[in-house]
Amino acid sequence: MFQLKVNPVTGKSEWIVIEEDEESSVVVDLATTCYLDMLNDAPRNSAYLHAIHSTLLLFSNNHSPLHVLDIGSGTGLLSMMAARSMSHHHSSKGFVTACESYLPMFKLMNKVLRANHMNTTIRVFNKRSDELQVGHHIPSRAHVLVSEILDSELLGEGLIPTLQHAHDCLLVENYKTVPYKATTYAQLVESTYLWKLHDLFNNEANAADGIHLVPKGKETILRVKPQQLAMHCDAIGEEIRLLSEPFKVFEFDFSKRPDSHGETQVHIKATNDGTVHAVISWWVLQLDYEGLIYYSTAPKWVTPLQNNGLPSSYSCIRYWCDHWKQCVWFSKGKGLLVRKDENVCMNAIHTDISISYEFQSQSQRSEVDGHDLSPQLLSVTLSPERIAIYGDNNWRLSMLKAIDYALKEKDSPLCVVADDSVFLTIMVAHLSKKSRTIALFPGLREKGSKYLEAVADENGYSMDRVQVINSKKQLTLDDTQQKKADLLIAEPFYFGSEGMLPWQSLQFWSRRTMLDSILSEDVCIMPCKGILKGCAMSLPDLWRSRRALENIEGFDHSMVNSTLGACGGLSSSLEIPCLPFFIWQCGETKKLSDTCTILEFDFLKPMTSCHGKATVEFVDTGVCHGFALWIDWVILSTNNIVMSTGPDQRYWKQGIKLLAEPFKVTKNIPGICSAVLEASFDSSSGELSVKYN
Known part of the structure; x- marks a missing residue:
């Protein structure tokens, strides 16, 4: 088996060979997944067990062998639940088909099945479900589909395309599914913290450093990807002001072929005066056909009765888990002003992999400063945390002091930016009109160059003083016109490595080492x-x-x-x-x-x-x-x-x-x-x- 391994400090990738018996070799690879967290979710496991049992009981009078299909099997837990339930309650011989496309997990599942003496009961395929063919891989269509291909948003793991293919090619006409149904809910909230995660334009307006990362008219040239963000919203519960009751958005019936596209208009009554900075959403699973077994990802402040009147037997108490969180959708710009008892109209759209929202009146309100970029203009997407950092006045002021100090007494300095910091690149060019800056931009690359060009006028520099050089090639004195670097700087920040271990930003040290031959004797290195x-x-x-x-x-x-x-x-x-x-x-x-x-x-x-x-x-x-x-x-x-x-x-x-x-x-x-x-x-x-x- 081959595994892609990334060197944390060089950023380079290489394929390494993992032998069959080298179980420890894939520890880090699988440890960073959510499998362990998911398998420790006792309410989830219990809900699936009881739902699978009650669903298979519906087929207890079947004369033909019962066929259960498990898609995205993981360790095979749901397959084993189905196999055990069939052996206890079905006189005719049934069988389970499991498919798992991720090879390390497929190998691990086989170990689990052998240890539980079910390796001959459950037939396993290292394939995607849309690669299975009836009559070739499996003898017949399945009567029951069990699956857990749900993410925090519900649809992000390809639930809809998977169900569509299964409906068309792998399941009998009147099949049953576990889970049976899913309903998404949402709530309007006000939160300064959530606002700072996406509105760089209005946060930057409070900065006094003269840098315009998102100039007026180009408000979304640096932005968060327009999608829902998975987040543990309970952690900021005290910083959230609720502006509506929870409301239902979409319902997905898994016993029917789902549509790839859906739209609905929701009318929401505001419960307080305030500014809608975000829409917080979650989902509720109905796992069984009868509607007795539920699982919810709602935040703690939501009661079962607020989830559209769930039965009293339903409990929203669940363990903290990282595999399913709530989701946050950011309102544009400064947000949407609402008054208590006002009717807010919101459009919700789902594709086959995501759900998005838009307030009908928001683009018409003068209080909102968010604008959409013209299609021909560049847009660089950053993480919400990076957007918040770039909008933080204290952070910017500290960087300004450091750069300003480093530039003192340096005439026509050459500065090399060793990471993906567009902020530091612009700041050097802005502060020193005689400086020349080379940005390596190992992650942003050409996109970073185009961005610098797009905001040059608003930041008072010309592109003849700023150059982006592909960091894959070794920087030499030929690239610097035989001048050695006076400054080597970084935040450090490497595009695409957000969310990794903190010391993976030691990539800066590796790059500093490679650049040693072009650094002047009195070079200023930041961070030092x-x-x-x-x-x-x-x-x-x-x-x-x-x-x-x-x-x-x-x-x-x-x-x-x-x-x-x-x-x-x-x-x-x-x-x-x-x-x-x-x-x-x-x-x-x-x-x-x-x-x-x-x-x-x-x-x-x-x-x-x-x-x-x-x-x-x-x-x-x-x-x-x-x-x-x-x-x-x-x-x-x-x-x-x-x-x-x-x-x-x-x-x-x-x-x-x-x-x-x-x-x-x-x-x-x-x-x-x-x-x-x-x-x-x-x-x-x-x-x-x-x-x-």
Whole structure:
């Protein structure tokens, strides 16, 4: 088997061969998926078990063999549920067909089936469902379809195309499905935090640095992709003001062939005066035909009665989980002003993979400054967190101070921007009219060049002073017209790597090393240092969602734990990988220690392997589940300008190293309640390993 591996610091990809028995080789690959989190979702598992049982009972009088098809089988849990239910309640011999297209998971599923003695009962295909053919792969069409190809938005994993093909080619005429139906709901909300995640134009208007990343008339030249954003909205519940009751948007009946396109107009009564910054949405599954078994992804503030009058037996209490969240759709510009009891008209549209919303009157209101770009103009899409950072006045001011200091006493400086920061590129050109800037833009590339050209006039520079050079080729003095660089700068930010582990931005150190021959003796390097920091955390929700699996509804899953990077009850020799999370979205959290410095990376020198360790003293009482890890970037040591990406900062993900087993700690017992964190950075592979004692 081949697996694509990316070197974290060089950004280069290479294919590596994984032998059949090298289970540990795919740990990190599968650990970063949602499989473990999903399998630890007990309410989900229970709901599917009971729904599959009740659905197959409808076929108890069938004379022909019952055929169940499981699409996107994962570990085979739903297939095993169906096979066991058939063996208990069907006199005629039935059979289960399972298909899983992801090869590592297909191999893992075979291990699970063998361990549960079901490898001869369930026939498994390493194929997409639309590759299956009746009469070739399977002997007949299926009577029942079981599947869990749902994402936080509901449709993003290709649910509709999958159901369409199954309806046309793989299922009998009067088939049944588990789940049976899904309904999407939404609510209008006001939230300054959500507004800052998308409206760069109006946030930038408050900045005093003279930089216009999104000039007037080009408001969406840097923007968030116009789609729903999955987010744990409970985490910002106190910062959300509800402007409506929950309302129903779409209903999808899985027992019928779904349409690829649907539109509906929803009339919503505003319950408060305010500004609609976003639409928060979720879905409710009806898993069984009778309508007795439900599962909801609603935020905690929504009661079952608000979900269109669900039966009293339905409970919206569920574990924190990361595989299904709520979704956020941003309202344009500053938002939509509403008055209490006003009727708000909203259009909702679904395609075969997404759902979108638009307020009918928003584009007509003078309070809204959002404008659509003409099709011919460039649009660069960034993550919501990156948009918020670029709109943050304090962040911009700190960067301005650092750049301004670095440019002092430098006549006609040559600056190399070693990352994808359009902000720093524009700022240098804006502040120094005699400067020349070379931007490497390893991720943005040509799109970054076109963007700089599009906003040049509004920022007071000409493109003869700014050049984008493909960073894939080695930069030489020929590219710099034989002049050595006076400044080498980065935020650092690499387009496309958002959401990865914090130290993957050490790609800056690798690029600084490759550029060593073109740097002047007194070059100013920003950031000049990276500091790996950490603290002990209580993370009960996250740890539970990633704990080792044993028995799931009667099926042994213990053999998947090491491959999925589980914690708890495993051999101490097995490494639990560091994983990237927004800690503030990890459910219940508590900081148990002061912040410690583990390792420093000196960017003034070429990249080298390094090692460091620190003692963590606990300062609060609680249960320690792991350590939060992040990098503080020292932009300029002389001015003590430091950009932290720690747990107190919402716009960056932290690395989390979960413990094999959590332990209780008590504050104020020196030397007894402490831990040692060690980190080793390998410059050849770009890997950072973290161990604790």
